[in-house]
Amino acid sequence: MQKSDLLLDKTVGFIGGGNMAQAIGIGLIKKNALKPNNIWASSNTEKTLSVWKDYGMNATLHNYEVIEHCDIIFLSVKPHILNEALQTCKSPSGVFKGKLYISVIVGISLNVLEEKLSKIDENPKIVRSMPNTPMMVSEGITVYCCSNVPEAEEKIVKTLFSLLGMCEKISESLINSAGGLTGSGPAYLYTVIEALADGVVKKGVPRELATKFAAQVLVGAGKMVLKTEKHPGQLKDEVCSPNGSTIAGISEIERGGVRSSMINAVEAAVNKSDELALLSIKD
Numbered sequence: 258m259q260k261s262d263l264l265l266d267k268t269v270g271f272i273g274g275g276n277m278a279q280a281i282g283i284g285l286i287k288k289n290a291l292k293p294n295n296i297w298a299s300s301n302t303e304k305t306l307s308v309w310k311d312y313g314m315n316a317t318l319h320n321y322e323v324i325e326h327c328d329i330i331f332l333s334v335k336p337h338i339l340n341e342a343l344q345t346c347k348s349p350s351g352v353f354k355g356k357l358y359i360s361v362i363v364g365i366s367l368n369v370l371e372e373k374l375s376k377i378d379e380n381p382k383i384v385r386s387m388p389n390t391p392m393m394v395s396e397g398i399t400v401y402c403c404s405n406v407p408e409a410e411e412k413i414v415k416t417l418f419s420l421l422g423m424c425e426k427i428s429e430s431l432i433n434s435a436g437g438l439t440g441s442g443p444a445y446l447y448t449v450i451e452a453l454a455d456g457v458v459k460k461g462v463p464r465e466l467a468t469k470f471a472a473q474v475l476v477g478a479g480k481m482v483l484k485t486e487k488h489p490g491q492l493k494d495e496v497c498s499p500n501g502s503t504i505a506g507i508s509e510i511e512r513g514g515v516r517s518s519m520i521n522a523v524e525a526a527v528n529k530s531d532e533l534a535l536l537s538i539k540d
């Protein structure tokens with residue numbers, strides 16, 4: 258039996274069908290892990306739902322319908338919308354029983370999720386995760402932790418995330434910290450790709466080629482780190498010949514403070530997640 262077979266008979270839903278939800282939903286379809294008609298999504302407006310319908314998935318403006326039809330339900334609204342969304346998740350025919358909920362919402366703790374979900378489900382199984390949008394192309398990273406999730410169901414969660422990239426279970430105390438890199442990191446690197454492309458456009462390379470080259474350089478560098486398991490500093494040294502062009506470039510990177518910008522960017526995102534976590538406790 259293939260790993261993805263674990264998902265074949267499952268129905269997966271998304272409360273909040275925006276960017277992150279689409280990355281996971283579309284990623285699963287591209288991997289043939291689920292049939293489109295086994296996926297449900299809800300949203301606030303028809304505009305967002307049309308994307309889901311275009312892929313043959315089910316889309317509704319009623320949140321409770323997603324829970325009613327699905328075994329696994331992603332909570333994928335913005336943090337400040339969660340309360341409002343859950344209010345329209347209540348089953349018209351009583352409470353739900355023992356569904357598996359996977360939150361991708363930044364900053365909302367398992368305790369807070371438990372407290373909120375127990376109002377709509379008498380035995381909610383809960384995963385708190387921080388995924389990222391490259392899951393759409395099966396190159397994502399998800400970090401997660403669980404509460405009240407039996408081993409067999411955790412295996413399904415792990416399978417789902419692993420089909421779309423790397424997946425690590427970590428302590429809840431590290432989720433916000435890791436998310437400052439995994440969740441937000443693609444945005445930082447899109448900026449880097451754009452900037453690298455600008456550099457060669459300045460030297461005459463057409464924009465389309467420049468962007469393609471810059472993206473592949475990032476893919477290649479990432480794979481070198483993962484596959485060789487060498488320290489990134491060593492890999493950098495290996496391509497810097499004395500008095501060469503690469504060390505001249507590195508010198509400019511250091512002059513521009515790129516390292517400290519990256520460290521500060523991750524730290525700012527983590528601090529913001531911590532702030533959101535505090536707000537969710539006060540709610």
Ligand SMILES: NC(=O)c1ccc[n+]([C@@H]2O[C@H](COP(=O)([O-])OP(=O)(O)OC[C@H]3O[C@@H](n4cnc5c(N)ncnc54)[C@H](OP(=O)(O)O)[C@@H]3O)[C@@H](O)[C@H]2O)c1
Nearest residue numbers: 273274275276277300301302305333334335342362363440
């Ligand atoms: N984007 C990322 O890279 C990323 C990475 C990791 C985690 N996350 C987390 O993912 C969550 C969603 O982020 P996103 O970037 O996907 O945001 P988004 O694109 O704005 O998606 C949020 C969706 O929620 C829908 N919504 C609003 N009110 C609703 C309600 N009452 N009931 C049901 N759906 C409702 C919106 O619908 P309309 O479009 O119809 O208004 C929208 O489709 C956030 O909590 C974020 O922390 C995002």
